[in-house]
Amino acid sequence: xxxxxxxxxxxxxxxxxxxxxxxxxxxxxxxxxxxxxxxxxxxxxxxxxxxxxxxxxxxxxxxxxxxxxxxxxxxxxxxxxxxxxxxxxxxxxxxxxxxxxxxxxxxxxxxxxxxxxxxxxxxxxxxxxxxxxxxxxxxxxxxxxxxxxxxxxxxxxxxxxxxxxxxxxxxxxxxxxxxxxxxxxxxxxxxxxxxxxxxxxxxxxxxxxxxxxxxxxxxxxxxxxxxxxxxxxxxxxxxxxxx
Amino acid sequence: xxxxxxxxxxxxxxxxxxxxxxxxxxxxxxxxxxxxxxxxxxxxxxxxxxxxxxxxxxxxxxxxxxxxxxxxxxxxxxxxxxxxxxxxxxxxxxxxxxxxxxxxxxxxxxxxxxxxxxxxxxxxxxxxxxxxxxxxxxxxxxxxxxxxxxxxxxxxxxxxxxxxxxxxxxxxxxxxxxxxxxxxxxxxxxxxxxxxxxxxxxxxxxxxxxxxxxxxxxxxxxxxxxxxxxxxxxxxxxxxxxxxxxxxxxxxxxxxxxxxxxxxxxxxxxxxxxxxxxxxxxxxxxxxxxxxxxxxxxxxxxxxxxxxxxxxxxxxxxxxxxxxxxxxxxxxxxxxxxxxxxxxxx
Numbered sequence: 001x002x003x004x005x006x007x008x009x010x011x012x013x014x015x016x017x018x019x020x021x022x023x024x025x026x027x028x029x030x031x032x033x034x035x036x037x038x039x040x041x042x043x044x045x046x047x048x049x050x051x052x053x054x055x056x057x058x059x060x061x062x063x064x065x066x067x068x069x070x071x072x073x074x075x076x077x078x079x080x081x082x083x084x085x086x087x088x089x090x091x092x093x094x095x096x097x098x099x100x101x102x103x104x105x106x107x108x109x110x111x112x113x114x115x116x117x118x119x120x121x122x123x124x125x126x127x128x129x130x131x132x133x134x135x136x137x138x139x140x141x142x143x144x145x146x147x148x149x150x151x152x153x154x155x156x157x158x159x160x161x162x163x164x165x166x167x168x169x170x171x172x173x174x175x176x177x178x179x180x181x182x183x184x185x186x187x188x189x190x191x192x193x194x195x196x197x198x199x200x201x202x203x204x205x206x207x208x209x210x211x212x213x214x215x216x217x218x219x220x221x222x223x224x225x226x227x228x229x230x231x232x233x234x235x236x237x238x239x240x241x242x243x
Numbered sequence: 244x245x246x247x248x249x250x251x252x253x254x255x256x257x258x259x260x261x262x263x264x265x266x267x268x269x270x271x272x273x274x275x276x277x278x279x280x281x282x283x284x285x286x287x288x289x290x291x292x293x294x295x296x297x298x299x300x301x302x303x304x305x306x307x308x309x310x311x312x313x314x315x316x317x318x319x320x321x322x323x324x325x326x327x328x329x330x331x332x333x334x335x336x337x338x339x340x341x342x343x344x345x346x347x348x349x350x351x352x353x354x355x356x357x358x359x360x361x362x363x364x365x366x367x368x369x370x371x372x373x374x375x376x377x378x379x380x381x382x383x384x385x386x387x388x389x390x391x392x393x394x395x396x397x398x399x400x401x402x403x404x405x406x407x408x409x410x411x412x413x414x415x416x417x418x419x420x421x422x423x424x425x426x427x428x429x430x431x432x433x434x435x436x437x438x439x440x441x442x443x444x445x446x447x448x449x450x451x452x453x454x455x456x457x458x459x460x461x462x463x464x465x466x467x468x469x470x471x472x473x474x475x476x477x478x479x480x481x482x483x484x485x486x487x488x489x490x491x492x493x494x495x496x497x498x499x500x501x502x503x504x505x506x507x508x509x510x511x512x513x514x515x516x517x518x519x520x521x522x523x524x525x526x527x528x529x530x531x532x533x534x535x536x537x538x539x540x541x542x543x544x545x546x547x548x549x550x551x552x553x554x555x556x557x558x559x560x561x562x563x564x565x566x567x568x569x570x571x572x573x574x575x576x577x578x579x580x581x582x583x584x585x586x587x588x589x
Contacts, residue, residue, distance in 0.1 A: 069327065072480065082480055090469070090474055097466050
């Protein structure tokens, strides 16, 4: 399988505090990779640094090209998309304008077709296309944030806590759509606290603790790992205590 | 009070207010997109006005040379930033936009200035020259500071204002100038006399406001500018360059400034330092609009213009004081309405 994103020995620091230490990861084409871990493990920091929002020490390559000198907008143009934890929508603009701007770098003729694809994926957005983004419910805002990122035709979409604060039924919907994206040829790097749901749909998984990866492997193996099960999946194997 | 006098004052106030409205809108736009409080907005006004007046009088305006000098500076900045990865295409594009363009305009100005070109040519040249100055100033003074705090940007803004004012004295001298009217002639309606120039002011202000409204509401670039103002990180993640938004904002602001100058220089004598006070009145309107609301700014600008007209009639010594005092109740109200000021994050 060809590698789309490869991060080698990455360090990210806020001043003197290293929030991410010596992390390496790979995302292949047509693959869902998840990073699970507790709050404060450094997952969001890592995604932000891969996107170019925070400075990163180490090597990040996307589609074979070193990203070191490229800024956020260049990375977007290359096909790297990020749906950040706080969604960062244009709240005073309507749904359609938000989506249209997601395709800012795409040819106008293609943008129209992109929007139809996004509406097919999220019919709810089509119903609300003239509504201001700030007045949408949390779940709809998450859909809009994903839709806007998809409008840029990314090869790899990075999702930061897409399920945070959403009702279980909407979470299920969003995870279903993530698997549909893979089927449509978009790779996904998914950061989640909801490890159970994330491990279920992912191909490959990394477990992050205190800024480092402590485990990695096939998602199904990670889900079966006793330590992970105890720490993140909320159930215990017999005769074992929670760490 | 005499109704005729009142009507006159209101008419005068609306003419001035229209200009303040344009300037206020430009200030709101620039602040929303780049977080720069554009003190040099007034210099765009004087540069536009005096460049126009000089050209119409058959003199060579120094601003054309300044545009070329700033352009060369901007090109040097582009080269410096891209020094580690110089693309041929990037260099050529930057060279054309920053050096070739102002050089052509300078050559045109040099060849045309002596033969007193027609009004339309003077206007076009003045607008292009000031627009280029605005664009290059953004590249040199503000783009490198784009990530810093509002205070740092304000200090840079004051610096640019002082530099431009000094250069204005150098280019145009201490003498005031007047330019030819864009539209001569006049007609009377009842007690009121409308000059062609005041009609032009109304028409262009309204046309510009409508054009801006269409630009922001309908075009992709207009929406991108709004998006940058609403959420800078969101815009970057959508692939909208903040530098592009900043360039468009400064381009619009400098064109609006120069246009305002060209509109008022046939009515009022302008000096190299007149722009500051004119810009400040646009700023008063922008502050009343909270630096975010375009409609509120436009309405406030008309109020500022009318208050100014009345106070210059009844208490001309205090007219500036009265206009700027308008700010105090607004600021008081705003501070009461929003007791906790959130520190900016980015």
